[in-house]
Amino acid sequence: QAQLVESGGGSVQAGGSLTLSCVARKYTHFMAWFRQAPGKEREGIAGIYTTSGRTYYAETVKGRFTVSRDNDKTTVYLQMGSLKPEDTAMYYCAAGYNASGDNWYSRHNYNYWGQGTQVTVSS
Numbered sequence: 319q320a321q322l323v324e325s326g327g328g329s330v331q332a333g334g335s336l337t338l339s340c341v342a343r344k345y346t347h348f349m350a351w352f353r354q355a356p357g358k359e360r361e362g363i364a365g366i367y368t369t370s371g372r373t374y375y376a377e378t379v380k381g382r383f384t385v386s387r388d389n390d391k392t393t394v395y396l397q398m399g400s401l402k403p404e405d406t407a408m409y410y411c412a413a414g415y416n417a418s419g420d421n422w423y424s425r426h427n428y429n430y431w432g433q434g435t436q437v438t439v440s441s
Contacts, residue, residue: 324411327435330401334439338396340411340432348417351385351396352425353407353437360410365422366394374422379405401439408434 326338342349350365364385365374373385384397394411414428421427 321430322411322413322432324409324432324435327409327437329438329440332402332439332441334401335397335399336401336437337398338409338411338435338437340394340396342392342394342411342413342430345391346413346415346430348422349387349394349411349413350417350422350428351394352410352412353405354410354434355407358407360425362423362425364396365417365419367419368392368394372419374419376423398437401437403439403441405437406439407437409437410434 321343322340324340330336348367350362352360352362354360363376363379366385366387368387368391382400387394411432412428413430417427
């Protein structure tokens with residue numbers, strides 16, 4: 319059974335919005351969203367401490383994307399607004415015991431990954 323399950327991807331026009339969800343089977347103190355476009359490295363775009371709710375963002379999405387979590391601390395969301403064609407990618411949810419505000423952007427600090435959900439933004 320998958321540890322993390324994402325949903326909410328799809329196709330949208332530039333300037334539009336989408337919200338992704340990620341449900342975890344069990345609690346971890348830090349969760350994040352990554353994305354990977356064809357031919358590119360997987361990049362961290364947003365992270366959150368599931369207890370305090372403190373958030374972190376990559377410069378490429380700051381001000382446009384918002385990461386949040388439910389009170390149960392096992393569901394996180396990524397609200398994406400003002401989408402651009404360059405946001406097109408496979409989006410992954412991740413959870414990690416070694417992840418923190420200092421290293422959240424590195425994929426190597428995560429123990430669990432979702433299956434990914436595709437986001438396509440057309441111009």
